[in-house]
Amino acid sequence: KAGVTQTPRYLIKTRGQQVTLSCSPISGHRSVSWYQQTPGQGLQFLFEYFSETQRNKGNFPGRFSGRQFSNSRSEMNVSTLELGDSALYLCASSFRAGDNIQYFGAGTRLSVL
Amino acid sequence: DQQVKQNSPSLSVQEGRISILNCDYTNSMFDYFLWYKKYPAEGPTFLISISSIKDKNEDGRFTVFLNKSAKHLSLHIVPSQPGDSAVYFCAASAGGGSNYKLTFGKGTLLTVNP
Numbered sequence: 001k002a003g004v005t006q007t008p009r010y011l012i013k014t015r016g017q018q019v020t021l022s023c024s025p026i027s028g029h030r031s032v033s034w035y036q037q038t039p040g041q042g043l044q045f046l047f048e049y050f051s052e053t054q055r056n057k058g059n060f061p062g063r064f065s066g067r068q069f070s071n072s073r074s075e076m077n078v079s080t081l082e083l084g085d086s087a088l089y090l091c092a093s094s095f096r097a098g099d100n101i102q103y104f105g106a107g108t109r110l111s112v113l
Numbered sequence: 114d115q116q117v118k119q120n121s122p123s124l125s126v127q128e129g130r131i132s133i134l135n136c137d138y139t140n141s142m143f144d145y146f147l148w149y150k151k152y153p154a155e156g157p158t159f160l161i162s163i164s165s166i167k168d169k170n171e172d173g174r175f176t177v178f179l180n181k182s183a184k185h186l187s188l189h190i191v192p193s194q195p196g197d198s199a200v201y202f203c204a205a206s207a208g209g210g211s212n213y214k215l216t217f218g219k220g221t222l223l224t225v226n227p
Contacts, residue, residue: 004156033214041219042119042202042217042218043157043202045217048214056212058214090156097213100145100206100215101147101159101162102159103159104149104158106154106156107156
C-alpha cells in the first residue's frame with residue numbers, strides 16, 4: 001500500500017510570507033505527527049493530530065499550526081516566515097495515537113530567503 | 114535541553130566489521146526506545162526498538178542494548194554492509210496519553226567503507 005505522501009517536496013519562500021504543507025498518511029492510519037529537522041538539531045516534534053484533534057504540541061511558537069481532516073490528511077501552516085524556519089519538515093503516520101512506531105514521509109524542504 | 118543525546122556526529126567502519134552507535138538519555142520516564150535509519154532524500158524508517166523491561170533486542174544483523182542504570186543504549190550492526198551507510202537516529206518515548214511524543218537525538222552518520 002502507498003506510504004506517507006508529503007507535498008510539495010520543495011518550497012522557496014521569502015521572509016514574512018506564509019506556507020502550507022500537506023501530508024497524506026498511510027491508508028487506515030489516523031494519527032499524524034509533524035517534525036522539523038534542521039542541521040545539527042535532529043528531529044524536533046511539532047504536533048500530533050488524531051481524529052481531527054491536536055493531542056500534543058511541541059515547543060514551537062504560535063506561528064506554527066496544523067489541522068487534520070476527516071480523511072486523516074493533515075496540513076501544517078507556518079505564518080510570518082523567518083529565516084530560521086528553513087528546514088526539512090517531516091510528517092509521520094501511525095494507526096493509533098501514541099503508537100511508538102511511526103512511518104515517515106520523505107519530507108518537504110522549505111527554504112526561506 | 115537535549116533529553117536524547119547522540120554524541121558522535123559521525124562514524125566510519127570497514128565492511129564486515131561491527132558498527133556500534135551510542136545514545137544517552139536524561140529523562141528517567143522514558144520507557145520505550147527506537148532506532149530509525151535515514152537515507153538522503155528519504156524519510157526516516159523504523160529499524161529496531163526496545164522496551165525498558167528488556168535489556169536486549171535482536172533482529173538479524175541489528176541488536177539494541179539498553180542499560181537503564183546508565184541511561185544508555187547502543188545499536189550494534191554485525192556485519193556492517195555498505196548499504197547500512199545512513200544517518201541513524203535514536204528516539205525515546207514516555208508512556209502514552211495526551212502528552213505522548215517521540216524525542217529524537219541529533220543523529221549519527223554511519224559510513225561503511227567497502
